[in-house]
Amino acid sequence: MADSSAIAPxxxxxxxxxxxxxxxxxxxxxxRAMVRYKAQQAASAAYGLLFPLAERPQRAGALAEAVHAxxxxxxxxxxxxVERGLVERQPDPADGRACVLVPTDAGHETMAALxxxxxxxxxxxxxxxxxxxxxxxxxxxxxxxxDFEAPRPSGVRPEETETSTPSR
Amino acid sequence: MADSSAIAPxxxxxxxxxxxxxxxxxxxxxxRAMVRYKAQQAASAAYGLLFPLAERPQRAGALAEAVHAxxxxxxxxxxxxVERGLVERQPDPADGRACVLVPTDAGHETMAALxxxxxxxxxxxxxxxxxxxxxxxxxxxxxxxxDFEAPRPSGVRPEETETSTPSR
DNA sequence: CACTACAGTTGTACCAAGCAAGCTTTTTGT
DNA sequence: ACAAAAAGCTTGCTTGGTACAACTGTAGTG
Numbered sequence: 001m002a003d004s005s006a007i008a009p010x011x012x013x014x015x016x017x018x019x020x021x022x023x024x025x026x027x028x029x030x031x032r033a034m035v036r037y038k039a040q041q042a043a044s045a046a047y048g049l050l051f052p053l054a055e056r057p058q059r060a061g062a063l064a065e066a067v068h069a070x071x072x073x074x075x076x077x078x079x080x081x082v083e084r085g086l087v088e089r090q091p092d093p094a095d096g097r098a099c100v101l102v103p104t105d106a107g108h109e110t111m112a113a114l115x116x117x118x119x120x121x122x123x124x125x126x127x128x129x130x131x132x133x134x135x136x137x138x139x140x141x142x143x144x145x146x147d148f149e150a151p152r153p154s155g156v157r158p159e160e161t162e163t164s165t166p167s168r
Numbered sequence: 169m170a171d172s173s174a175i176a177p178x179x180x181x182x183x184x185x186x187x188x189x190x191x192x193x194x195x196x197x198x199x200r201a202m203v204r205y206k207a208q209q210a211a212s213a214a215y216g217l218l219f220p221l222a223e224r225p226q227r228a229g230a231l232a233e234a235v236h237a238x239x240x241x242x243x244x245x246x247x248x249x250v251e252r253g254l255v256e257r258q259p260d261p262a263d264g265r266a267c268v269l270v271p272t273d274a275g276h277e278t279m280a281a282l283x284x285x286x287x288x289x290x291x292x293x294x295x296x297x298x299x300x301x302x303x304x305x306x307x308x309x310x311x312x313x314x315d316f317e318a319p320r321p322s323g324v325r326p327e328e329t330e331t332s333t334p335s336r
Numbered sequence: 337c338a339c340t341a342c343a344g345t346t347g348t349a350c351c352a353a354g355c356a357a358g359c360t361t362t363t364t365g366t
Numbered sequence: 367a368c369a370a371a372a373a374g375c376t377t378g379c380t381t382g383g384t385a386c387a388a389c390t391g392t393a394g395t396g
Contacts, residue, residue, distance in 0.1 A: 019302050024286040026309045031202040070385050097343045097392045118192040125315045137308040138191045145198050147293045238354050265361045265374045
């Protein structure tokens with residue numbers, strides 16, 4: 001495959017490929033840590049949907065795409081939230097099939113509490129970090145996830161986002 | 169609970185808290201991306217154990233601690249690997265209860281293939297990244313995970329401080 | 337008025353992880 | 367040396383989260 005052609009070997013102790021491999025390693029480690037953290041939190045995964053919904057109420061399908069999950073998964077999680085009174089289904093006047101999902105007051109409170117706890121934990125973890133490092137981590141991580149989510153590892157479709165594919 | 173008033177002796181106007189919150193957001197996003205990525209990979213989670221085992225053959229308990237997982241989970245995953253002929257149980261001469269887990273040749277090959285695929289994917293994702301940014305991401309991420317895993321924000325046991333056993 | 341497309345929900349199956357209990361072997365105490 | 371306690375690992379059971387596939391009901395179209 002393409003060896004590191006364009007990149008000049010600077011002071012890196014090894015080739016850039018090694019850096020990539022190391023990143024993969026840290027990613028796996030990170031994934032495990034995340035799974036473990038989420039598991040030890042009592043909060044069901046459904047609660048994570050409160051965050052995007054609080055930012056912008058939207059329909060189930062849009063939400064599913066926003067979090068890159070299957071519509072069925074989101075549907076069940078929404079059902080949990082509705083059952084707990086954290087989210088309300090407001091029938092969309094423009095489309096009878098759809099419902100706009102809006103967090104209730106309790107939903108906002110719950111989300112705020114979750115965020116507070118998260119923030120406290122993170123603040124403790126980052127207690128001795130220089131602010132600049134934190135900022136850089138956020139920046140790099142954010143960019144990485146964006147690039148990570150964007151492409152399909154196999155079968156990349158540059159621009160096929162067109163809505164109309166019926167033609168039948 | 170204690171609000172942020174008790175925690176921050178001095179609260180900066182807008183910066184650090186926001187950065188922390190944003191980090192939490194990115195973390196959640198990353199968690200979803202990881203789950204999705206792992207799900208779309210045909211490889212079972214058990215294969216991830218090949219990496220630490222290839223670096224250093226070790227026993228099941230040590231492996232479980234290394235990946236911060238329950239011994240039972242590791243036991244099953246190891247069973248899968250043994251069944252597929254990727255790992256061999258070598259009876260420990262010093263301890264009859266234990267087995268040292270050693271990747272077979274096929275195990276090494278499988279792991280190499282996995283790593284290659286991972287690296288290719290990551291290389292594609294990072295195609296347009298400056299090498300320095302990648303290096304910094306690895307560095308910051310690695311440090312962050314370490315700090316994230318180390319402390320026990322809730323349920324600190326003062327008594328268990330005798331041995332440096334960060335278990336559980 | 338039929339007929340296709342679309343939004344969401346429900347049925348089913350799978351995988352991953354953990355707790356608790358059990359079995360075997362080692363270590364320890366008397 | 368023997369019995370009891372501890373250690374290392376495995377297995378039974380339960381839970382939680384996800385996706386695929388099939389189904390229900392509404393919107394748009396000729």
